[in-house]
Amino acid sequence: MMGHTHALSGAAAWLLVAPGLAALPMAGGIAGGLTPIVANVLSPAELIAGAIVCAGAAMLPDLDHPHATIAQTFGPATWMLSKAFNWASGGHRHATHSLLFAIAAGLGCHMLADHYPIGRDIVVILMIGLALRAVGIGIPGKTITSALVNIGLTAGTFVAFHSQGVGYLWLGLAVAIGSLAHVTGDCLTERGCPVLWPLKHRWVLPYRIGIKTGRAFEIKILGPVLSIVVIALFAARLMPESI
Numbered sequence: 361m362m363g364h365t366h367a368l369s370g371a372a373a374w375l376l377v378a379p380g381l382a383a384l385p386m387a388g389g390i391a392g393g394l395t396p397i398v399a400n401v402l403s404p405a406e407l408i409a410g411a412i413v414c415a416g417a418a419m420l421p422d423l424d425h426p427h428a429t430i431a432q433t434f435g436p437a438t439w440m441l442s443k444a445f446n447w448a449s450g451g452h453r454h455a456t457h458s459l460l461f462a463i464a465a466g467l468g469c470h471m472l473a474d475h476y477p478i479g480r481d482i483v484v485i486l487m488i489g490l491a492l493r494a495v496g497i498g499i500p501g502k503t504i505t506s507a508l509v510n511i512g513l514t515a516g517t518f519v520a521f522h523s524q525g526v527g528y529l530w531l532g533l534a535v536a537i538g539s540l541a542h543v544t545g546d547c548l549t550e551r552g553c554p555v556l557w558p559l560k561h562r563w564v565l566p567y568r569i570g571i572k573t574g575r576a577f578e579i580k581i582l583g584p585v586l587s588i589v590v591i592a593l594f595a596a597r598l599m600p601e602s603i
């Protein structure tokens with residue numbers, strides 16, 4: 361599945377799920393009394409920030425692919441990170457394309473958000489960068505200019521979030537939802553994913569109906585439909601009185 365399809369699916373998943381989770385009475389009690397995860401998720405700025413972070417998290421599993429365009433998001437920094445992901449996960453579409461990864465990444469980022477502000481900010485910046493790169497904002501390619509422009513755009517977005525008073529108690533949740541959206545998306549492709557990794561079995565659609573990455577269906581139908589869904593969900597969440 362292509363990068364922008366993943367990113368759009370992550371944003372859509374966040375806009376669909378997050379407001380409902382925030383309304384749950386037990387939202388503050390998940391993970392054994394840790395700081396409330398989604399306490400402020402309903403503020404418009406955090407809904408938007410969450411959608412962008414979740415879109416970036418929906419690219420995270422593909423950091424296991426050092427030759428993919430997102431590995432160049434911040435130039436050598438993300439390329440080296442991608443090399444490490446590739447080595448640690450056993451290659452492309454292995455450990456990072458699983459339920460276990462989504463849960464571990466979510467819990468890990470939740471811990472960072474709760475206790476380590478610098479680590480939290482690094483994760484947020486990485487997610488913004490991946491999201492912008494995936495939807496084609498910034499300069500693609502391998503040059504140092506492209507990395508610098510992407511860093512500048514990401515920094516601007518991060519500062520904008522900060523100026524709007526965005527808190528990140530929901531960071532782990534957004535990373536988990538984004539990673540799950542990625543795994544779900546890749547399960548709809550012809551190659552499938554090892555959802556229950558470390559079990560090796562790949563989950564694929566039956567009768568070879570899986571989507572072929574980058575072909576007409578994804579580009580001409582799925583991408584535009586997802587774009588409309590994301591815009592409609594933003595409208596519905598940010599202007600509820602108009603629906």
Ligand SMILES: [Zn+2]
Pocket residue numbers: 361421422453457542546
């Ligand atoms: Zn993937």
